Amino acid sequence: MSNRSEFIAGVRAQVPILLGVTPFGMIYGVLAISAGLPTSLAQAMSAVVFAGSSQFIATNLFAAGAPFVVILLTTFVVNLRHALYSASVAPYVSALPLRWKLAVAYLLTDEAYAVAILRYRAASSEPVAGGHGASPHYYYLGTALALWATWQASTAVGIFLGAQVPASWGLDFALPITFIALVVPALKDRPSVLSAVVAGAVAVAAYGWPYTLG
Secondary structure (H helix, E strand, O other): OOHHHHHHHHHHHHHHHHHHHHHHHHHHHHHHHHOOOOHHHHHHHHHHOOOHHHHHHHHHHHHOOOOHHHHHHHHHHHOOHHHHHHHHHHHHHOOOOHHHHHHHHHOOOHHHHHHHHHHHHHHOOOOOOOOOOOOHHHHHHHHHHHHHHHHHHHHHHHHHHHHHOOHHHOOOOHHHHHHHHHHHHHOOOHHHHHHHHHHHHHHHHOOOOHHHOO
16 A cells, blocks of 8 residues: 555545534634634634644633633643553654654644554554555544644634624533533443533532633
8 A cells, every 4th residue: 555545545534533523613613703712813723722622621711711821721631631642652653753743743633543543553563663665654644634624624614604693692502512412422331421420510519610610
C-alpha cells in the first residue's frame, strides 16, 4: 500500500465518525455566537484549540462571565486526557522528524486517536522507524485531517446559523443535551452508571456556584 493509499484509507475510516462530529461542530458554532463570541474568535477557537469538549466548556464559561484564568485552567484540566493519548502514540512516532511530531500533536483528538492507534498497532508492535514502504503515519494524517476539515466547516456553518437565530429563542439547552448524548452510550456497567449518578448529584448540589462551576 502506498502512502497515498494509506492517507485515503485513513479518511475513509473516519467517515462514519464524521457523521456525528458534523452536528456537534454546528452546535458549537451556534452556541458560540449566542454566547456573545465574535465570529472570528469563534472560528479561531476551532482552528487553534481544536477540541470540542473544551470549546463547549470555554464558551459556557465565557457566557457566564468567568475570568480568563478560570476558563484557561478549566480547559487545561479537561484536556489532560490527551497526555494519555500522547503516551500511547509516542512509541510509534518517536523516530519521526519534528515537523511530523508537531502535526501529530496538533491533530490529536479523541476520534483521531481511536481510529489511528488501531492502524499503528496493526502495522507493527514496535516503534515505526519509517523509510521503507507505506507509512501508517499517512493513515493518521488522513483520518486526522478529515476530522479537522469537517470540524472547521461545521463550525462555520454553525456560526452562520447562530447569527440568524434570534436571542429570544434561547439555545442554552443544547449544551447539556449534547453532553448527555455523549455520556449515555458510555453507561455500560455499574461503576459507570454510579459515576454518572454521583456526578449528576454533585452538579445539582453545586448549581448555584459562580461561573457555572457546578
